[in-house]
Amino acid sequence: MDQNVFDDPRITAIGLLFEASAGLSARFAAQFEEHGLSAVEFEVLMRLTRSPGHQLRMTDLAAQTSLSTSGVTRVVDRMERDGLLRRRACPSDRRSSYAVVTAAGLSRLDDTLPGHLRIIEEWFTGQLAPAQLDALLDGLRRVRDAVHPGATAGSTEPVPAGQPADC
Protein backbone atom coordinates (compact mmCIF):
# COMPACT_ATOMS: atom_id res chain seq x y z
CA MET A 1 0.00 0.00 0.00
CA ASP A 2 1.84 3.00 -1.30
CA GLN A 3 0.98 6.12 0.65
CA ASN A 4 1.14 8.15 -2.57
CA VAL A 5 -1.89 6.37 -3.91
CA PHE A 6 -4.03 8.74 -1.90
CA ASP A 7 -2.61 11.70 -3.75
CA ASP A 8 -3.29 10.13 -7.12
CA PRO A 9 -4.97 12.77 -9.30
CA ARG A 10 -7.69 10.27 -10.18
CA ILE A 11 -8.63 9.88 -6.53
CA THR A 12 -8.65 13.64 -6.13
CA ALA A 13 -10.79 14.07 -9.22
CA ILE A 14 -13.43 11.57 -8.23
CA GLY A 15 -13.42 12.98 -4.72
CA LEU A 16 -14.23 16.43 -6.08
CA LEU A 17 -17.08 15.12 -8.18
CA PHE A 18 -18.62 13.14 -5.36
CA GLU A 19 -18.17 15.80 -2.71
CA ALA A 20 -19.72 18.48 -4.92
CA SER A 21 -22.58 16.17 -5.74
CA ALA A 22 -23.15 15.06 -2.16
CA GLY A 23 -22.93 18.60 -0.86
CA LEU A 24 -25.57 19.79 -3.28
CA SER A 25 -27.76 16.79 -2.48
CA ALA A 26 -27.67 17.72 1.17
CA ARG A 27 -28.74 21.30 0.43
CA PHE A 28 -31.56 20.04 -1.72
CA ALA A 29 -32.73 17.53 0.86
CA ALA A 30 -33.04 20.26 3.48
CA GLN A 31 -35.22 22.35 1.20
CA PHE A 32 -37.32 19.39 0.06
CA GLU A 33 -38.00 18.56 3.67
CA GLU A 34 -39.46 22.02 4.21
CA HIS A 35 -42.09 20.99 1.69
CA GLY A 36 -42.58 17.49 3.06
CA LEU A 37 -40.79 15.76 0.22
CA SER A 38 -37.80 13.47 -0.06
CA ALA A 39 -35.36 13.71 -2.94
CA VAL A 40 -36.85 10.59 -4.50
CA GLU A 41 -40.38 11.95 -4.20
CA PHE A 42 -39.31 15.22 -5.78
CA GLU A 43 -37.74 13.36 -8.67
CA VAL A 44 -40.86 11.26 -9.14
CA LEU A 45 -43.01 14.41 -9.23
CA MET A 46 -40.66 16.00 -11.75
CA ARG A 47 -40.54 12.98 -14.05
CA LEU A 48 -44.27 12.50 -14.02
CA THR A 49 -45.13 16.16 -14.40
CA ARG A 50 -42.87 16.59 -17.41
CA SER A 51 -44.47 13.56 -19.10
CA PRO A 52 -47.54 13.79 -21.36
CA GLY A 53 -50.68 13.71 -19.26
CA HIS A 54 -48.58 14.05 -16.11
CA GLN A 55 -48.41 10.29 -16.00
CA LEU A 56 -46.11 7.34 -16.62
CA ARG A 57 -46.40 3.60 -16.36
CA MET A 58 -44.79 2.18 -13.25
CA THR A 59 -42.08 0.43 -15.25
CA ASP A 60 -41.22 3.54 -17.23
CA LEU A 61 -41.07 5.57 -14.07
CA ALA A 62 -38.63 3.03 -12.67
CA ALA A 63 -36.52 3.32 -15.82
CA GLN A 64 -36.38 7.11 -15.51
CA THR A 65 -35.42 7.11 -11.86
CA SER A 66 -32.74 5.21 -10.03
CA LEU A 67 -35.34 2.90 -8.51
CA SER A 68 -36.19 -0.74 -9.12
CA THR A 69 -39.77 -1.55 -10.02
CA SER A 70 -40.50 -2.63 -6.49
CA GLY A 71 -38.99 0.60 -5.25
CA VAL A 72 -41.38 2.45 -7.51
CA THR A 73 -44.33 0.45 -6.22
CA ARG A 74 -43.43 1.54 -2.73
CA VAL A 75 -42.73 5.20 -3.34
CA VAL A 76 -45.96 5.45 -5.33
CA ASP A 77 -47.75 3.76 -2.42
CA ARG A 78 -46.52 6.46 -0.07
CA MET A 79 -47.23 9.33 -2.41
CA GLU A 80 -50.68 7.99 -3.18
CA ARG A 81 -51.36 7.75 0.54
CA ASP A 82 -50.25 11.39 0.83
CA GLY A 83 -52.49 12.41 -2.05
CA LEU A 84 -49.72 13.54 -4.39
CA LEU A 85 -50.33 10.81 -6.95
CA ARG A 86 -52.95 8.31 -7.86
CA ARG A 87 -52.85 5.07 -9.81
CA ARG A 88 -54.83 4.71 -13.00
CA ALA A 89 -55.45 1.44 -14.83
CA CYS A 90 -54.14 1.27 -18.37
CA PRO A 91 -57.14 0.64 -20.61
CA SER A 92 -55.21 -1.20 -23.32
CA ASP A 93 -53.05 -3.43 -21.13
CA ARG A 94 -54.52 -4.70 -17.94
CA ARG A 95 -51.12 -5.60 -16.55
CA SER A 96 -49.99 -2.00 -16.60
CA SER A 97 -50.96 0.89 -14.43
CA TYR A 98 -50.12 4.55 -14.50
CA ALA A 99 -48.97 6.82 -11.77
CA VAL A 100 -50.69 10.18 -12.31
CA VAL A 101 -49.88 13.44 -10.56
CA THR A 102 -52.85 14.89 -8.69
CA ALA A 103 -53.66 18.58 -8.33
CA ALA A 104 -52.17 18.39 -4.86
CA GLY A 105 -49.01 16.89 -6.33
CA LEU A 106 -48.74 19.64 -8.93
CA SER A 107 -49.22 22.33 -6.37
CA ARG A 108 -46.65 20.75 -4.07
CA LEU A 109 -44.16 20.76 -6.92
CA ASP A 110 -45.06 24.37 -7.69
CA ASP A 111 -44.32 25.30 -4.12
CA THR A 112 -41.02 23.46 -4.09
CA LEU A 113 -39.47 24.30 -7.45
CA PRO A 114 -38.69 28.01 -7.03
CA GLY A 115 -36.65 27.40 -3.91
CA HIS A 116 -34.99 24.45 -5.58
CA LEU A 117 -33.93 26.56 -8.54
CA ARG A 118 -32.71 29.24 -6.19
CA ILE A 119 -30.49 26.74 -4.41
CA ILE A 120 -29.03 25.44 -7.67
CA GLU A 121 -28.29 29.02 -8.64
CA GLU A 122 -26.82 29.93 -5.29
CA TRP A 123 -24.59 26.92 -4.73
CA PHE A 124 -23.85 25.61 -8.19
CA THR A 125 -24.39 27.59 -11.35
CA GLY A 126 -23.95 30.97 -9.67
CA GLN A 127 -20.60 29.96 -8.22
CA LEU A 128 -19.00 30.07 -11.65
CA ALA A 129 -18.44 32.60 -14.38
CA PRO A 130 -20.51 31.76 -17.46
CA ALA A 131 -17.55 30.48 -19.48
CA GLN A 132 -16.36 28.41 -16.56
CA LEU A 133 -19.82 26.94 -16.10
CA ASP A 134 -19.98 26.04 -19.77
CA ALA A 135 -16.64 24.28 -19.53
CA LEU A 136 -17.81 22.39 -16.48
CA LEU A 137 -21.03 21.32 -18.14
CA ASP A 138 -19.26 20.26 -21.32
CA GLY A 139 -17.00 18.02 -19.32
CA LEU A 140 -19.86 16.61 -17.31
CA ARG A 141 -21.85 15.97 -20.45
CA ARG A 142 -19.05 13.97 -21.97
CA VAL A 143 -18.65 11.88 -18.83
CA ARG A 144 -22.38 11.43 -18.49
CA ASP A 145 -22.71 10.30 -22.10
CA ALA A 146 -19.94 7.77 -21.61
CA VAL A 147 -21.13 6.35 -18.37
CA HIS A 148 -24.86 6.63 -18.67
CA PRO A 149 -25.85 5.93 -22.26
CA GLY A 150 -29.52 6.53 -22.95
CA ALA A 151 -29.76 9.51 -20.65
CA THR A 152 -30.18 11.69 -23.69
CA ALA A 153 -32.53 9.22 -25.33
CA GLY A 154 -35.67 11.09 -24.33
CA SER A 155 -34.99 13.87 -26.80
CA THR A 156 -33.49 11.93 -29.68
CA GLU A 157 -34.97 8.42 -29.90
CA PRO A 158 -38.01 7.85 -32.05
CA VAL A 159 -39.99 6.31 -29.19
CA PRO A 160 -38.37 7.25 -25.92
CA ALA A 161 -38.88 4.85 -23.05
CA GLY A 162 -42.04 5.73 -21.21
CA GLN A 163 -43.94 6.92 -24.27
CA PRO A 164 -45.69 3.84 -25.63
CA ALA A 165 -47.75 4.68 -28.65
CA ASP A 166 -50.93 3.20 -27.23
CA CYS A 167 -52.66 3.96 -23.94
Add this chain to the structure above:
Amino acid sequence: MDQNVFDDPRITAIGLLFEASAGLSARFAAQFEEHGLSAVEFEVLMRLTRSPGHQLRMTDLAAQTSLSTSGVTRVVDRMERDGLLRRRACPSDRRSSYAVVTAAGLSRLDDTLPGHLRIIEEWFTGQLAPAQLDALLDGLRRVRDAVHPGATAGSTEPVPAGQPADC
Protein backbone atom coordinates in the same frame (compact mmCIF):
# COMPACT_ATOMS: atom_id res chain seq x y z
CA MET B 1 -46.68 24.65 -13.68
CA ASP B 2 -44.92 26.08 -16.66
CA GLN B 3 -43.74 23.38 -19.02
CA ASN B 4 -40.61 25.40 -19.75
CA VAL B 5 -39.39 24.92 -16.22
CA PHE B 6 -38.10 21.52 -17.24
CA ASP B 7 -35.82 23.09 -19.83
CA ASP B 8 -34.41 25.52 -17.32
CA PRO B 9 -30.61 25.46 -17.68
CA ARG B 10 -30.29 25.02 -13.94
CA ILE B 11 -32.29 21.81 -14.07
CA THR B 12 -30.18 20.61 -16.97
CA ALA B 13 -26.98 21.48 -15.16
CA ILE B 14 -27.84 19.68 -11.95
CA GLY B 15 -29.09 16.72 -13.97
CA LEU B 16 -25.72 16.43 -15.69
CA LEU B 17 -23.86 16.52 -12.42
CA PHE B 18 -26.06 13.91 -10.78
CA GLU B 19 -26.20 11.59 -13.75
CA ALA B 20 -22.45 11.65 -14.21
CA SER B 21 -21.97 11.03 -10.53
CA ALA B 22 -24.57 8.25 -10.34
CA GLY B 23 -23.26 6.59 -13.49
CA LEU B 24 -19.73 6.47 -12.09
CA SER B 25 -21.03 5.21 -8.74
CA ALA B 26 -22.70 2.32 -10.50
CA ARG B 27 -19.48 1.37 -12.31
CA PHE B 28 -17.57 1.53 -9.04
CA ALA B 29 -20.14 -0.54 -7.18
CA ALA B 30 -19.87 -3.34 -9.71
CA GLN B 31 -16.10 -3.49 -9.31
CA PHE B 32 -16.24 -3.22 -5.51
CA GLU B 33 -18.60 -6.14 -5.45
CA GLU B 34 -16.04 -8.28 -7.26
CA HIS B 35 -13.88 -7.76 -4.18
CA GLY B 36 -16.66 -8.25 -1.66
CA LEU B 37 -16.91 -4.59 -0.71
CA SER B 38 -19.66 -2.01 -0.79
CA ALA B 39 -18.97 1.61 -1.70
CA VAL B 40 -19.25 2.60 1.95
CA GLU B 41 -16.86 -0.11 3.04
CA PHE B 42 -14.37 0.94 0.39
CA GLU B 43 -14.56 4.52 1.56
CA VAL B 44 -14.06 3.47 5.16
CA LEU B 45 -11.00 1.46 4.20
CA MET B 46 -9.61 4.41 2.25
CA ARG B 47 -10.20 6.94 5.01
CA LEU B 48 -8.67 4.73 7.68
CA THR B 49 -5.72 3.61 5.61
CA ARG B 50 -4.74 7.15 4.70
CA SER B 51 -4.83 8.17 8.37
CA PRO B 52 -1.83 7.92 10.69
CA GLY B 53 -1.60 4.43 12.13
CA HIS B 54 -4.32 3.28 9.77
CA GLN B 55 -6.85 4.22 12.40
CA LEU B 56 -9.45 6.81 13.30
CA ARG B 57 -11.84 7.36 16.19
CA MET B 58 -15.40 6.34 15.41
CA THR B 59 -16.60 9.92 15.56
CA ASP B 60 -13.89 11.19 13.26
CA LEU B 61 -14.60 8.41 10.82
CA ALA B 62 -18.23 9.48 10.81
CA ALA B 63 -17.19 13.07 10.14
CA GLN B 64 -15.08 12.00 7.16
CA THR B 65 -17.77 9.85 5.60
CA SER B 66 -21.36 10.57 4.87
CA LEU B 67 -22.47 8.40 7.77
CA SER B 68 -23.95 9.19 11.15
CA THR B 69 -22.12 7.90 14.19
CA SER B 70 -24.57 5.05 14.54
CA GLY B 71 -24.08 4.26 10.88
CA VAL B 72 -20.36 4.03 11.56
CA THR B 73 -20.94 1.75 14.53
CA ARG B 74 -22.80 -0.60 12.24
CA VAL B 75 -20.48 -0.59 9.27
CA VAL B 76 -17.52 -1.13 11.60
CA ASP B 77 -19.46 -4.01 13.18
CA ARG B 78 -19.78 -5.67 9.79
CA MET B 79 -16.21 -5.03 8.72
CA GLU B 80 -14.90 -6.25 12.06
CA ARG B 81 -16.95 -9.41 11.66
CA ASP B 82 -15.40 -9.83 8.20
CA GLY B 83 -11.91 -9.29 9.60
CA LEU B 84 -11.17 -6.09 7.68
CA LEU B 85 -11.03 -3.87 10.77
CA ARG B 86 -10.77 -4.19 14.50
CA ARG B 87 -11.67 -1.89 17.35
CA ARG B 88 -9.00 -0.60 19.70
CA ALA B 89 -9.66 1.20 22.96
CA CYS B 90 -8.30 4.73 23.18
CA PRO B 91 -5.88 4.73 26.11
CA SER B 92 -6.33 8.41 26.97
CA ASP B 93 -10.12 8.64 26.71
CA ARG B 94 -12.11 5.64 27.74
CA ARG B 95 -15.18 6.90 25.91
CA SER B 96 -13.47 6.72 22.56
CA SER B 97 -12.47 3.78 20.47
CA TYR B 98 -10.52 3.45 17.30
CA ALA B 99 -11.30 1.54 14.17
CA VAL B 100 -8.03 0.08 12.90
CA VAL B 101 -7.44 -1.52 9.53
CA THR B 102 -6.18 -5.11 9.80
CA ALA B 103 -3.68 -6.76 7.49
CA ALA B 104 -6.61 -8.41 5.76
CA GLY B 105 -8.23 -5.01 5.28
CA LEU B 106 -5.07 -3.56 3.80
CA SER B 107 -4.68 -6.42 1.42
CA ARG B 108 -8.32 -6.19 0.38
CA LEU B 109 -7.81 -2.52 -0.39
CA ASP B 110 -4.63 -3.35 -2.29
CA ASP B 111 -6.57 -5.81 -4.40
CA THR B 112 -9.36 -3.36 -5.10
CA LEU B 113 -7.55 -0.09 -5.77
CA PRO B 114 -5.86 -0.80 -9.11
CA GLY B 115 -9.14 -1.73 -10.76
CA HIS B 116 -10.80 1.25 -9.16
CA LEU B 117 -8.19 3.62 -10.56
CA ARG B 118 -8.53 1.98 -13.95
CA ILE B 119 -12.28 2.60 -13.94
CA ILE B 120 -11.83 6.26 -12.97
CA GLU B 121 -9.37 6.61 -15.79
CA GLU B 122 -11.55 4.82 -18.30
CA TRP B 123 -14.87 6.49 -17.57
CA PHE B 124 -13.96 9.84 -16.09
CA THR B 125 -10.52 11.41 -16.39
CA GLY B 126 -9.65 9.62 -19.62
CA GLN B 127 -12.81 10.85 -21.31
CA LEU B 128 -11.47 14.39 -21.43
CA ALA B 129 -8.51 16.18 -22.91
CA PRO B 130 -6.14 17.39 -20.17
CA ALA B 131 -7.17 21.02 -20.48
CA GLN B 132 -10.81 20.08 -20.47
CA LEU B 133 -10.31 17.93 -17.39
CA ASP B 134 -8.56 20.77 -15.61
CA ALA B 135 -11.43 23.10 -16.41
CA LEU B 136 -13.92 20.55 -15.12
CA LEU B 137 -11.98 20.02 -11.92
CA ASP B 138 -11.57 23.75 -11.33
CA GLY B 139 -15.30 24.19 -11.57
CA LEU B 140 -16.00 21.24 -9.34
CA ARG B 141 -13.52 22.47 -6.78
CA ARG B 142 -15.20 25.81 -6.58
CA VAL B 143 -18.61 24.24 -6.14
CA ARG B 144 -17.27 21.75 -3.63
CA ASP B 145 -15.62 24.48 -1.58
CA ALA B 146 -18.84 26.45 -1.52
CA VAL B 147 -21.12 23.62 -0.64
CA HIS B 148 -18.93 21.46 1.53
CA PRO B 149 -16.69 23.67 3.60
CA GLY B 150 -14.13 21.73 5.61
CA ALA B 151 -13.54 19.15 2.91
CA THR B 152 -10.13 20.65 2.35
CA ALA B 153 -9.50 20.93 6.07
CA GLY B 154 -7.37 17.80 6.25
CA SER B 155 -4.52 19.44 4.40
CA THR B 156 -4.73 23.01 5.64
CA GLU B 157 -6.07 23.22 9.19
CA PRO B 158 -3.64 23.19 12.06
CA VAL B 159 -5.40 20.24 13.70
CA PRO B 160 -7.55 18.52 11.14
CA ALA B 161 -10.58 16.68 12.41
CA GLY B 162 -9.66 13.15 13.26
CA GLN B 163 -6.12 13.95 14.29
CA PRO B 164 -6.33 14.71 18.01
CA ALA B 165 -2.95 15.50 19.43
CA ASP B 166 -3.20 12.84 22.11
CA CYS B 167 -3.96 9.12 21.78
Add this chain to the structure above:
DNA sequence: GCCCAACGACTGACTAAGCAACTATAGGCA
Protein backbone atom coordinates in the same frame (compact mmCIF):
# COMPACT_ATOMS: atom_id res chain seq x y z
C1' DG C 1 -13.21 17.66 45.58
C1' DC C 2 -17.73 17.48 43.66
C1' DC C 3 -21.25 18.34 40.36
C1' DC C 4 -23.13 18.47 36.06
C1' DA C 5 -23.37 19.47 31.30
C1' DA C 6 -21.22 17.66 27.20
C1' DC C 7 -19.34 13.92 24.69
C1' DG C 8 -18.46 9.13 22.53
C1' DA C 9 -20.29 4.92 21.40
C1' DC C 10 -23.95 1.77 21.22
C1' DT C 11 -28.85 0.01 20.92
C1' DG C 12 -33.95 -0.31 19.73
C1' DA C 13 -37.34 0.99 16.70
C1' DC C 14 -38.24 2.44 12.37
C1' DT C 15 -37.88 3.57 7.23
C1' DA C 16 -36.36 2.93 2.54
C1' DA C 17 -34.82 0.08 -0.83
C1' DG C 18 -33.40 -4.25 -3.33
C1' DC C 19 -33.97 -9.10 -4.78
C1' DA C 20 -36.53 -13.08 -5.59
C1' DA C 21 -40.82 -15.21 -5.85
C1' DC C 22 -45.56 -14.82 -7.21
C1' DT C 23 -49.97 -13.54 -9.80
C1' DA C 24 -52.24 -11.90 -13.65
C1' DT C 25 -52.23 -10.65 -18.31
C1' DA C 26 -50.55 -10.46 -23.19
C1' DG C 27 -49.34 -12.18 -27.45
C1' DG C 28 -46.99 -15.40 -30.63
C1' DC C 29 -47.21 -19.88 -32.63
C1' DA C 30 -48.24 -24.86 -33.38
Add this chain to the structure above:
DNA sequence: TGCCTATAGTTGCTTAGTCAGTCGTTGGGC
Protein backbone atom coordinates in the same frame (compact mmCIF):
# COMPACT_ATOMS: atom_id res chain seq x y z
C1' DT D 1 -57.96 -22.86 -30.14
C1' DG D 2 -54.84 -23.69 -26.68
C1' DC D 3 -50.23 -23.49 -24.97
C1' DC D 4 -46.18 -21.23 -23.38
C1' DT D 5 -43.13 -17.70 -22.72
C1' DA D 6 -42.53 -12.88 -21.61
C1' DT D 7 -44.02 -8.82 -19.18
C1' DA D 8 -46.21 -5.58 -15.33
C1' DG D 9 -46.84 -4.98 -10.88
C1' DT D 10 -46.91 -6.42 -6.07
C1' DT D 11 -45.32 -8.74 -1.86
C1' DG D 12 -42.15 -11.22 1.66
C1' DC D 13 -37.86 -11.10 3.34
C1' DT D 14 -33.56 -9.03 4.17
C1' DT D 15 -30.17 -5.31 4.60
C1' DA D 16 -28.38 -0.59 5.40
C1' DG D 17 -29.04 3.45 7.40
C1' DT D 18 -31.28 7.16 10.55
C1' DC D 19 -33.03 9.13 14.89
C1' DA D 20 -33.79 9.19 19.63
C1' DG D 21 -32.59 7.43 23.83
C1' DT D 22 -29.11 5.21 27.05
C1' DC D 23 -24.82 4.46 29.56
C1' DG D 24 -20.36 5.37 30.88
C1' DT D 25 -16.77 8.95 30.83
C1' DT D 26 -14.77 13.49 30.85
C1' DG D 27 -13.56 18.02 32.29
C1' DG D 28 -14.73 22.75 33.64
C1' DG D 29 -16.77 25.72 37.34
C1' DC D 30 -17.73 26.37 41.98
